[in-house]
Amino acid sequence: MTRIIMHGCNGAMGRTITDIVSQDPDAEIVAGIDINLSVENNYPVFQSIAECPVEADVIIDFASPKAMDALLDYAVEKQVPAVLCTTGLTEEQLEHIKEASTKVAILKSANMSLGINTLMKLLQDAVKVFGNAGFDVEIVEKHHNQKKDAPSGTALALADSINEAMDHQYEYIYDRSQRMEKRDKKELGLSAVRGGTIVGEHEVIFAGIDEVIEFKHTAYSKAVFAKGAVSAAKFLKGKGAGYYNMSDVIDANMSNDEK
Helix, strand or coil: CEEEEEECCCCHHHHHHHHHHHCCCCEEEEEEECCCCCCCCCCCEECCHHHCCCCCCEEEECCCHHHHHHHHHHHHHHCCCEEECCCCCCHHHHHHHHHHCCCCEEEECCCCCHHHHHHHHHHHHHHHHHCCCCCEEEEEEEECCCCCCCCCHHHHHHHHHHHHHCCCCCEEECCCCCCCCCCCCCEEEEEEEECCCCCEEEEEEEEECCEEEEEEEEECCCHHHHHHHHHHHHHHCCCCCEEECHHHHHHHHHHHHHC
């Protein structure tokens, strides 16, 4: 049984994870953290993580960047591993996360979907073929009209996985409206669309001469991210200090399937 503290329990993702865990015999939410106490839960809820006295195996974080520093301090002090899903963090907070990971297990991912993280692995193989053959690379992401950051953290993570495989040859281009020049071969374009209730759509385009190859992932509900977060929590339980990601979860699942 994996005992979970749900950080941001009364937000949209927190509620989705609560529902999923309630049907999972191998996991249990033992406490929640949220500034909104108006929602009824079947576990105790505290307004700040510093107030939480409940013992747990792992924290799942889908809260506000404003709460990140207190969460990391708590994780280190109590030696509770943390799955970090909050986006829009500052450079200082990212450094704080790296520092915390030297003292406690931290898993951070811009997208908790197993599909997206498998796609990242596939793209690293694909770009070694298409990038070296002179194909242009573009990423188009679409999200609902309430999303504040652009491009999405997932789009940047996809770009980073591609760039890493190519020894960081690409320059990210976010806006061509002021660029009166042809496309450079080492550009990696990122475009953002915001509208309606689109949960999340990411398309990676390799455009060559007379042929185009597209990789696309579509999320139809927040449940795909919630399921990934719960899988990550189970993986992180009992892990020693270190900086983990969803690739580690996928590799562990594959190893278990082979046994």
